[in-house]
Amino acid sequence: MKEKIYKGIFAVLAFASLAFLMGIVIVLFKEALPIFQKVKIGEFIFGRYWYPTYSPAEFGILPLIMASVWVTFGAVLVCVPLGVGSALYLHELAGDKQRAIIKPLIEILASIPSVVYGFFGMVILTPFLQDLFHLPTGLCALNASLVLGLMAVPTVCSLADDALNYVPKSFREASFAVGANRWQTLTQVIIPAAGSGISTAIILGMSRAIGETMTVLMVSGGAAVIPHTFLEPVRPMTAAIAAEMGEAPMGGLHYHALFAIALILFLITFVFNIVAEMISRRFRIKLGLSG
């Protein structure tokens, strides 16, 4: 009897995270809905003007979405070569001694808070970029991309390294046995075998970049216009929410519009995570791993 009670308690508590996830979904929908009674969903997503405090206010978040896309794309250009390249180095070239130092170091670096990255971007990168490109301001999409990309490198590197380690040793030995050298083995056997694991790492890195708030809030510049180059100030979705929620009157249209942005952001990262999970599950089955 007592045993059953314990089991019951654990079972109920186990649903907490699911309940919070549901709670987040419900809250986002509930708080976002009022804006869609005033503005059509199509106009909201594809509207080109974000003037939430003007009267009459304009709620078009295309500039914010495009800003997020640009910045995330830029970040991927930074973090994929560096992260995956570093993982390949760790896997193939670093000896046991180097590995024993670098691997934990990368994990420790992954825990640097985002606000510290943002601060670094503001005080070091901003003046540097401003001088380099003769810009009116160094706070721009490029700055955000660089900082975000750099920030995602340890995550991508760790996950990609794990994926490489899952590839069975026998693959490698078989490749050597037919006369391939190390580079051929790496590029034609190991990388394809770990390919979906590495893509999972990249998708999770992207998901992190698109949802990252503090760094983009601090270094992206904040202008809500559709960007044409990487050197313009932009305002990604997360930055808009974080910067404007403090001033938006509670329960007003602006408040609900910010929740609607959060809802869209949530759905994007949700899809990313599901895709990553699906790929990684297939990857494990392909290599004959359980789980």
Place this chain on the structure above:
Amino acid sequence: MKKNLIQDSGFFILFLCMLTTLIFLGLIIYFISVRGLKVISWEFLTQGPRMGMTQGGIAPAILGTVYLTLGAVLFALPLGLACAIYLCEYSPKGFTVNLIKMGINNLAGVPSVVFGLFGLAVFVKFFGFGVSILSGSLTLGIVILPLIISASQEALLAVPQSIREASLSLGATKWATIKNIVLPTALPGILTGIILSIGRAAGETAPILFTAAAFYTRGYPRSIFSEVMALPYHIYALMTEGTHPDQQTAIAYGSSLILLFLVLLISAAAIFIRQRQKNIHG
């Protein structure tokens, strides 16, 4: 010959990737350490801000971060541990377990600012806790919940099945086995998870933006319903608000160094414990 040339240049590029990564990450730590050390003093660590944020220290922000982090762990640890115990020890495999696992994975991927909005709508508004330590801790608790669950799960899975069976065969009940055998064995792993989540909670900014943080409070927080200053938010606010950018930037360097030091120390400790654990158990 050509084969080897390709291999050598390929390996050289990989080496450059690793080097660039380490150099950039090193630069961040270097700049913040060098400039941050200039402002850090005993006074900086033990006093509150003075003269409109241009002088004095960051003691209330440090203390605020400690409160928020402690609160978050107190909230998330029982939930997370219970969830991990259920999944590893009790769970009948199947639909429910997959559903819970899906919930955990997706919760881990939710952008931090979305947690902040959830906290604002639910804890600040709906429950009426206001902008307070309580609201901030609960919000941060949800942020670190997936981390605690997966670390505890890993620790529980590492406990050999034979120990459980030995205990059960001696007539111990399931709960007695978990409490007396499994949990003590898994403790180091669970501790690692807790330490890592402390580091995460201490550095998170977006979840506390609208639920707990204040740029300036007079003195120290009096109850769990007070607003608090917090280290990460303090850095952000110093750089974006106020009227004396130069003096504020100097203080922000100091605050960043303290935050960086705390978080790196915490995660280094966790990773060290894990490494030692691995060496002992092979």
